[in-house]
Amino acid sequence: MSNHTIDSIDLAVLKLMEVDDFHTPEADELASILTELSNSLNTEETPAAVEAVQRCVHSLKHGPEEKMAFGQVIQAISQTLTNLQDIKQHGKSSVSTTFPQKPAAETAQPTPSMDCDVCEPVTEQDFMQPAPVNSGSDNSIDYIDQAVLKLMEVDTFDSPETDELTDILNDLLGTLKKGSSPEAIGAVERCLHNLRHGPEEGYSFGQVIQTTSQTLSCLQDVKLHGKSYNEIQFPELTADEVETDQTSIQESAGYAEAMALAEVLNTTDPGAHAPSRREDAQQDVLFNGDPDMLGLFIEDATEHLEHVEADLLTLEQNPHNPEALDSAFRSFHSVKGSAGFAQLVPIEKIAHAMEEMLDMARDGKLTLQNQAMDLTLATLDCIRMWVRRVQTSLDEGTPLIFTSEGKEYITQIRAIVSGEVDLKSLSVPKQTSTAVVEEETTSSGSSVSAGSSVETESSSQASRSEAVRVDRHRLDELIDLIGELVITESMVTAEVHQLQNHHQDTTTCSQLRKITRELQELSLSLRMMPIHGLFQKAKRVVRDLSRKLNKPAELVIEGAETELDKSILDELSDPIVHLIRNSVDHGIEATPEDRVKAGKPRTAEITVRAFHKGGNIYVEIEDDGRGLNREKLVSRAIERGIINPNQELTNDEIHQLIFAPGFSTAEQVTEVSGRGVGMDVVRRNIEALRGSVHVTSTPGVGTIISLRLPLTLAIIDGMVVRVADQRYIIPTLSIVHQMHPQQEMLSTVHGRGEMVAVRGQNVPFHRLAQVFGLSKEKKPTCESTIILIEEKDRLAGLLVDEVIGQQQVVIKSLGTTLSEVSVGIAGAAVMPDGEIGLILDVHSVLELARGSRNLK
Numbered sequence: 001m002s003n004h005t006i007d008s009i010d011l012a013v014l015k016l017m018e019v020d021d022f023h024t025p026e027a028d029e030l031a032s033i034l035t036e037l038s039n040s041l042n043t044e045e046t047p048a049a050v051e052a053v054q055r056c057v058h059s060l061k062h063g064p065e066e067k068m069a070f071g072q073v074i075q076a077i078s079q080t081l082t083n084l085q086d087i088k089q090h091g092k093s094s095v096s097t098t099f100p101q102k103p104a105a106e107t108a109q110p111t112p113s114m115d116c117d118v119c120e121p122v123t124e125q126d127f128m129q130p131a132p133v134n135s136g137s138d139n140s141i142d143y144i145d146q147a148v149l150k151l152m153e154v155d156t157f158d159s160p161e162t163d164e165l166t167d168i169l170n171d172l173l174g175t176l177k178k179g180s181s182p183e184a185i186g187a188v189e190r191c192l193h194n195l196r197h198g199p200e201e202g203y204s205f206g207q208v209i210q211t212t213s214q215t216l217s218c219l220q221d222v223k224l225h226g227k228s229y230n231e232i233q234f235p236e237l238t239a240d241e242v243e244t245d246q247t248s249i250q251e252s253a254g255y256a257e258a259m260a261l262a263e264v265l266n267t268t269d270p271g272a273h274a275p276s277r278r279e280d281a282q283q284d285v286l287f288n289g290d291p292d293m294l295g296l297f298i299e300d301a302t303e304h305l306e307h308v309e310a311d312l313l314t315l316e317q318n319p320h321n322p323e324a325l326d327s328a329f330r331s332f333h334s335v336k337g338s339a340g341f342a343q344l345v346p347i348e349k350i351a352h353a354m355e356e357m358l359d360m361a362r363d364g365k366l367t368l369q370n371q372a373m374d375l376t377l378a379t380l381d382c383i384r385m386w387v388r389r390v391q392t393s394l395d396e397g398t399p400l401i402f403t404s405e406g407k408e409y410i411t412q413i414r415a416i417v418s419g420e421v422d423l424k425s426l427s428v429p430k431q432t433s434t435a436v437v438e439e440e441t442t443s444s445g446s447s448v449s450a451g452s453s454v455e456t457e458s459s460s461q462a463s464r465s466e467a468v469r470v471d472r473h474r475l476d477e478l479i480d481l482i483g484e485l486v487i488t489e490s491m492v493t494a495e496v497h498q499l500q501n502h503h504q505d506t507t508t509c510s511q512l513r514k515i516t517r518e519l520q521e522l523s524l525s526l527r528m529m530p531i532h533g534l535f536q537k538a539k540r541v542v543r544d545l546s547r548k549l550n551k552p553a554e555l556v557i558e559g560a561e562t563e564l565d566k567s568i569l570d571e572l573s574d575p576i577v578h579l580i581r582n583s584v585d586h587g588i589e590a591t592p593e594d595r596v597k598a599g600k601p602r603t604a605e606i607t608v609r610a611f612h613k614g615g616n617i618y619v620e621i622e623d624d625g626r627g628l629n630r631e632k633l634v635s636r637a638i639e640r641g642i643i644n645p646n647q648e649l650t651n652d653e654i655h656q657l658i659f660a661p662g663f664s665t666a667e668q669v670t671e672v673s674g675r676g677v678g679m680d681v682v683r684r685n686i687e688a689l690r691g692s693v694h695v696t697s698t699p700g701v702g703t704i705i706s707l708r709l710p711l712t713l714a715i716i717d718g719m720v721v722r723v724a725d726q727r728y729i730i731p732t733l734s735i736v737h738q739m740h741p742q743q744e745m746l747s748t749v750h751g752r753g754e755m756v757a758v759r760g761q762n763v764p765f766h767r768l769a770q771v772f773g774l775s776k777e778k779k780p781t782c783e784s785t786i787i788l789i790e791e792k793d794r795l796a797g798l799l800v801d802e803v804i805g806q807q808q809v810v811i812k813s814l815g816t817t818l819s820e821v822s823v824g825i826a827g828a829a830v831m832p833d834g835e836i837g838l839i840l841d842v843h844s845v846l847e848l849a850r851g852s853r854n855l856k
Contacts, residue, residue: 004040005037005040005041005088006088008033008036008037008040009037009081009084009085009088011033012030012033012034012037012077012081013081013085015029015030015033016030016074016077016078016081016340016341017337017338017340017341018337019074019340020333020336020337020340020352021070022060022063022064022070022073023064027060030060030077031057031060031061034053034056034057034060034077035057037053038050038053038054038057041053048097048099049083049084049087049097049099051099052080052083052099052100053080053084055076055080055101055102056073056076056077056080058102059073059076059077059102059103060073060077063103068102068103069103071340071345071348071349072103073103074340075100075343075345076100076101076102076103078341078343079099079100080099080100083097083098083099098217098221101225139175140172140175140176140180140219140223141223141224143168143169143171143172143175144172144216144219144220144223146168147165147168147169147172147212147216148213148216148220150164150165150168151165151209151212151213151216154209156205157195157198157199157205157208162195165195165212166192166195166196169188169191169192169195170192172188173185173188173189173192176188180229181229183229183232183234184218184219184222184229184232184234186234187215187218187219187234187235188215188219190211190215190236190237191208191211191212191215194208194211194212194237195208195212203237207237208237210235211235211236211237214234214235215234215235218232218233218234218235293341293342293343294342294344294390294393294394295394296338296342297338297339297341297342297344297390298387298390298391298394300334300335300338301335301338301339301347301383301387302387304331304332304334304335305331305335305380305383305384305387306533306536307327307328307331308327308328308331308332308380309377309380309536309540310536310539311324311325311327311328311331312324312328312368312373312376312377312380313536313539313540313543315328315361315368315373316368316369316373316543319361319367319368319369320367322362325358325361325362326362328358329355329358329359329362332351332354332355332358333351333355335347335351335383336348336351336352336355339351344386344390346386347383347386347387349410350379350382350383350410351383353379353410353413353414354376354379354380354383354413356413356414357372357376357413357416360416366416372416375412375413375416377540377544379413472527472566475526475527478523478526479523479524479527479714482516482519482520482523483714483715483810484810485516485519485520486516486520486715486808486809486810487810487830489509489512489513489516490807490808490831490832491832491833491834492509492512493509493512493513493832494832494833520715524565524711524712524714524715525563527565527566527567527712528563528564528565528566528712529563529564529565529566529569530560530561530562530563531559531560531561531562531563531564531569531572531610531619532557532560532561534569534572534573534576535557535560535608535610537573537576537577538555538557538576538577538580538608539555539557541577541580541581541584542554542555542580542584542606543555545581545584545585546584546604549584549585550591551584551588551589551590551591551592551604552592552602552603552604553584553588553603553604553605553606554603554604554605554606555580555606555607555608556605556606556607556608557607557608557609558607558608558609558610558611559609559610559611560610562610562611562612562617564610564617564709564711565710565711565712565713565714567713568617568689568709568710568712568713571685571688571689572619572689572707572709574685575681575682575685575686575707576608576619576621578678578679578681578682579621579682579705580606580608580621582678582679583606583621583623583625583703584604584606584623587606587623587625587626587702587703588604588606588623588624588625588626589604589625589626598626598700600624604623604624604625605623605624606621606622606623606624607620607621607622607623608620608621608622609622616708616709616710616711616733617708617709617710617711618706618707618708618709619706619707619709620704620705620706620707621704621705622702622703622704622705623702623703624701624702625702625703626699626700626702627697627698627699627700627701627702627703628654628655628658628695628697628699628703629699630651630654630699633654633655633657633658634649634654634657636657636663636664637657637660637663640660640663642657642660642663643657652694652695652794655695655696655697656695658679658695659679659680659682659683659693660680661680663679663680686707686709687843689709689710689713690709690710690713690716690731690733690826690841691707691708691709691710692707692708692791692843693705693706693707693708694706694708710731710733713811714810714811715808715809715810715811716731716732716733716808716809716811716839717731717732717733717806717807717808717809718730718731718732718806718807718808718809718829718839719732719735719738719787719803719805719806720803720804720805720806720807720831720837721768721785721787721800721801721802721803721804722800722801722802722803722804723768723769723772723774723800723801724769724774724775724801725774726772726774726838727804727831727835727837727838728768728800728837728838728839728840729807729809729829729837729838729839729840730787730789730798730840730842731826731839731840731842732806734789734790734791734842735787735788735789736788736789736790736795737758737788738785738786738787738788738803739756739758739785739786739788740782740784740785740786741756741781741782741784741786742782743782745757745758746781746782747762749762749764752764753766754766754767754781756786756797758788758795761795763788763795763796763797764796764797765786765796765797765798765799766796766797766798766799766845766846766849766850767799768798768799768800768845769799769801771824771845771848771849772824779801781799784799784800784801784802785799785800785801785802785803786798786799786800787799787800787803789842789846791842791843791846796846798842798845807832809829809830809831809837809839810829810830811826811827811828811829811839812827812828812829812830813827813828814827814828823844823848824840824841824844824845824848825838825839825840825841825844826839826840826841826844827839
């Protein structure tokens, strides 16, 4: 092909992204590009390609008159362009390439297709119905369709699904032997043989599945589209065949129309050896398109869906906000375009339906409140769920199947747009999945108000800063490299300080330290992200749960622009959502009437805030509810055997009981909470981030749960201490004070150990040498240093032999094996002299000390 032809193909691919209907300027431009492409193709060498492009032009211009579905036309064009790109990029022969036929006109009786719920029509121009039972004497069509369906479930040679597929192929073979060509019979026999004996004969699982799919596609061309066996070239798989090019299987028209997307490959190195049959399966491309486009779709759709949820929640409070309406409309329009280009037809259709509904709202014909808003948010959740399934398919190489969730939403939306249904009588389909909280089911069937004031900006109102997307793995490599630079800088500095009379050298080292620090701070800032996305998710949680529990509540957001490390932000999502759900379910009063009796507004207020303090990030969840019941907490803890009945506890210690494993004060288990398996997980997750959780509660006033988190997990500031002949690093974020105790400050309390008086308060301290079993000799306390640590809002001390100094260190993992046995150690760091220093996990060290356990 000439360069002009290649340019025309690429231009058509780009223009296809902009086309959203017949008879639009974009559709006319695409038709012109395709006409030019048809003229530039060599008709003698690629007649099939020329005819395919001409069919595309005809379908684009005359699709409505011939009752073709727009999605089918776009899909046929996309497949044609994909085939042309395969010929261009991979040198495939145009003779062996099967181009899609002209989309069939839609009729009341749908054509046979995949047996999938999502294929059932919501209107005449929507998803296709399952294939009807063939009433003719040749029932091979039924067996072919069954085999295509079953093929999607097969993932290894020895799976039960593979056995079922061979049974279907056996039945198909029996029907073919009654009158089909020897070539067709031989092709099916080869498929059966390869499925049964592929491993012994050295065939990869991917090659066998690909050949089987191609065979079924050829049979569909004969049985459904009237081709003769003379026109068909059945595939063959030989033992010496090495098929390393990741090619897509040409699917039949019925298959493509029904599913839009069958499966996706996670592309791997063709020369790499696959250690397992499962990995072989992941190397097979059963997707009739470009997997790279799916990655772009996920990235684009995720961003737009985050914005649109913020806009919709803003519209629920102010239905006539023009900026939010326009922003939501543009977001759905972008999702629709991206989905269409990626050949994700179900997502394209449902996004288009939402676009029509929002267009009505922009024209003042519809108000997005109550049932209309419930339907809108439920549809948004459905799209999110499908986007996650696309991501899973890309990550795991598993089949991607669009089921029936979207059909009901499209039906309802189109009924509203057409005026066929009264909004008051609208019944929103039950949500099968919630995008807000994936772990637990919620629904939005209630019509109770969730509050009328939310102190947060809509994404349409907030300025959306221009940003360059950076691959996260590259960013991690950059930070690791800078970490090595920090280590090298500290080693150079240590060596230079050993020299005498080299003033210029020390000046250079100071400059090196300054530049290194600036570079480090800049690189770390690249991974920082504002927390507003997570808080926006919390806003939806409060809305849905308050309606479900009939507890009117509003969410107030403060400090949404506070930035955290992306790795911390990702791990923080689940704990924040759980704590907010807990506030709605347990924190606020059971009914609005109870709040009124307590002199409070009917609508509860839950506040989430984020702020910087003392080198940490604090995230607080506060409610104005009934507060923690001290007596009930103690009673339930005694009942569960968590504490001793005679044990005296402070208020802080009682509040910490809610984080005990299996602890719950709920009288009955609901789908929202009550199992006692959440709060302990929250604390473990936060502590795994080198953070802490603190609870403050006042009966009748409310509860504040405060999370303290580090700014980043990559580099920390630490105090280097010596204990016996070992050096340890204590994170400075945990240190409150260091002191050289005087004899009169020391005492011993029975049952609590050694104490030091600090500002009139007795603080327990522990000898780090004894905790780690480093020395049996007890060094005089007054000759040592006590490092005061703040842990769970309490002070505790660690006695060390010497404080060497403060230093910034790069955290190195101990690895799985050492982590399991290194109690009290959070990681390691390379010291300036090249030796290894261990970073203390202060919380674990104090627990170890209190338990009187020693490491030998």
